[in-house]
Amino acid sequence: MSSLLPFFWTIVCAFLSQVLLFRYGIFWGGYGLLAVHIYGLLKMPVGWPPTTYLILTALMGAMMDVACFTGGMHLAASTTFGMVYPAITSTIPSREGLRQGHVLNPHYDGWSNYAAFASLGLAVYWGVLFSLQNGWPLVGRTLGQTALSTLLNVAAFLLIQGLLNRPSQGNQRNVSAYPWS
Amino acid sequence: MRNLFALLARTHRWILFFALWGVAFGWMNTTYSHHRTALASWSMWTSRSWLNTTGSIQNWIQLTESNRLIMLENSQLRAELESSKERLTNPWKTGYAKVLRSPGWGGSPWMVLNRGGYDGLKPGVGVLSLGFAAGRVVDTTAHESLVLSLIHPEAQWSVRLGRDGQSGRMVAKDGDVRRVKVLDIPWANLVLPGDTIMTTGFDGVFPADIPVGVVEDVIGNEADEFQTVIVLLGANYPSFRHVVWLQHQRNSRIDSLSYAITNSP
Numbered sequence: 001m002s003s004l005l006p007f008f009w010t011i012v013c014a015f016l017s018q019v020l021l022f023r024y025g026i027f028w029g030g031y032g033l034l035a036v037h038i039y040g041l042l043k044m045p046v047g048w049p050p051t052t053y054l055i056l057t058a059l060m061g062a063m064m065d066v067a068c069f070t071g072g073m074h075l076a077a078s079t080t081f082g083m084v085y086p087a088i089t090s091t092i093p094s095r096e097g098l099r100q101g102h103v104l105n106p107h108y109d110g111w112s113n114y115a116a117f118a119s120l121g122l123a124v125y126w127g128v129l130f131s132l133q134n135g136w137p138l139v140g141r142t143l144g145q146t147a148l149s150t151l152l153n154v155a156a157f158l159l160i161q162g163l164l165n166r167p168s169q170g171n172q173r174n175v176s177a178y179p180w181s
Numbered sequence: 182m183r184n185l186f187a188l189l190a191r192t193h194r195w196i197l198f199f200a201l202w203g204v205a206f207g208w209m210n211t212t213y214s215h216h217r218t219a220l221a222s223w224s225m226w227t228s229r230s231w232l233n234t235t236g237s238i239q240n241w242i243q244l245t246e247s248n249r250l251i252m253l254e255n256s257q258l259r260a261e262l263e264s265s266k267e268r269l270t271n272p273w274k275t276g277y278a279k280v281l282r283s284p285g286w287g288g289s290p291w292m293v294l295n296r297g298g299y300d301g302l303k304p305g306v307g308v309l310s311l312g313f314a315a316g317r318v319v320d321t322t323a324h325e326s327l328v329l330s331l332i333h334p335e336a337q338w339s340v341r342l343g344r345d346g347q348s349g350r351m352v353a354k355d356g357d358v359r360r361v362k363v364l365d366i367p368w369a370n371l372v373l374p375g376d377t378i379m380t381t382g383f384d385g386v387f388p389a390d391i392p393v394g395v396v397e398d399v400i401g402n403e404a405d406e407f408q409t410v411i412v413l414l415g416a417n418y419p420s421f422r423h424v425v426w427l428q429h430q431r432n433s434r435i436d437s438l439s440y441a442i443t444n445s446p
Contacts, residue, residue, distance in 0.1 A: 054198060072209040073205070
C-alpha cells in the first residue's frame, strides 16, 4: 500500500497540473500539445491486472474530459492507451526482467528505453485523440500533430524525470564496501 | 449459461474496452456537432450500402430463378419447334430433360439426364442443347439416361460444312470440352473461321441440318490431302442445364435393318 501512495500522489499532481496549467501549452500552431497527465499514467507499475490499467486510464480520461470540456476524446484516447499499456511495457527490455510492481524509470531502465516506452504510449494516445478530432480528411495533420506532440511530451517527460525523479543518494557510508572511504 | 459466463470472464477486458469507446462516442456525439454530423452521415451511408447490398442479393436470387425458368421454357419451346418442323411428314418425337451430370466434370465425357425409359427415351435418341447437337443416349434406367457426348474420345459423328458442304467425321479434341475436330475435309474445300458445321443425318441420331458449332481454326499441312477443322461446339457442356431429346421411329427400324443377321456378308 505504501508503494501505491507515491503513484497516486503523482497521478493527482499530474492531473491537476495538466488541467490548471499545461492544457494551455499549445505550440507550433496546434501541432505541439502537452499531456502531463500521461506522465502520471506512465508510472503505473508493471504486473497489475490488465483490466486495472484499463479502468484507471479510463477514469483519468473521463476526468480530463469533464475538466477540459473535451467531450469524450480523452476518454477514448486514454482507454486505448490503457488497453495497450501491458503490451508497451512488455516491449521494454530490462536487465533483470520486469518484476512485479516495477515502475519504469530512466535512471534504472535506461534513458533510451524510457524514451521509447513513453513514445509508444504517447503516440497511441495522441494518435487516437487527433484522429477523432480531425477525422479522415485531415489525416496528414493528424500524423503531424501526433509526431510533434509525442516528441514534445517525451522531451518534457525526460526533463521531469531528470529534475524531479533523481534517485536519492542515501547514506553511502552504510552500504559501502570500503569502510575507510 | 456457465459457458456464457466463462466467455464473458475471458473477454471482459475487450467488452469493457468497447463499452468505454461507446461511452466516448456517445459523449462526443452529444458535445460536437461535427462528430454528430459525421456519425449521422456515416450511419446513413452504412444503411444505404446495406440496403443496396441486400437488394442486389435479392435481385440476384430472383434472376437466378428467372434464368432457370427461362431455360426450362426454352427447352420446352425448342422441343415443340423440333416436333412441329416435320409434323406432317416424318414426326420426330421430342421432349425436354434436365441435366443431372454434365460432361467435363471430373474429366468425364458422359452426361446423365433426369428422363429415362418411362419417359420414352431409349438408346439411340439424339440430344440437343439450345438447338445444337449435344450427344446420343446410350443407356437408360426407368428415370435416368446416360448420354454419350460429342466430346467422348472414342465417338465419331457425321457432320458437314454448312448445309451443302463436304461431309466428314467429327471426333473429340483431347482434353477440351468446348472443341472438337472434323477430319476428312479435303484442302480443296475452302473452310473459313465462322463457318457453321451441321449434322448430316447419316448417323441416324440427329436429323440433317442440326447445327453443331462453328469453325474456329483450320490446321494441317498443305502437303497432306486433308485438313483438320477445329470446331467450337454450340453445346456448352459446362454450363447448360436443360436439353431437348429427339427420337424418330424410323431410326430403330433402320437399325434393325442394318444389324439384321441376314445382311451379314
